[in-house]
Ligand SMILES: [Zn+2]
């Protein structure tokens with residue numbers, strides 16, 4: 108067992124999840140590809156974990172989300188993405204051309220980093236900002 112696999116099993120156990128081969132593989136895939144969709148994860152692990160189904164990847168990601176192990180991000184018009192970086196209220200920059208996603212650190216390092224002009228009496232727990240733009244690769248590919 109590699110040290111990476113060991114870390115995945117520790118993380119799974121730490122979140123109260125039973126360690127399975129496909130869960131460990133999903134966790135590792137997210138570590139090497141942050142902001143991956145369920146289909147991205149499946150494509151990454153299917154060669155390494157024969158017998159893994161798309162459904163088992165969806166199930167693992169759902170379990171991870173319930174356990175607080177992953178964060179779901181949903182840029183408008185894009186498939187839902189998953190990442191292991193949780194609980195730091197960071198934001199995202201999304202390329203309108205190729206869909207590349209970058210992390211943007213929270214402006215003040217604590218949630219919520221933005222104060223709404225009117226909180227309507229709510230207790231605000233988090234602020235989630237999506238910046239949209241064109242990445243350098245897409246910009247240079249443009250005629
Ligand atoms: Zn791009």
Ligand SMILES: [Zn+2]
Nearest residue numbers: 190192199210
């Ligand atoms: Zn992120």
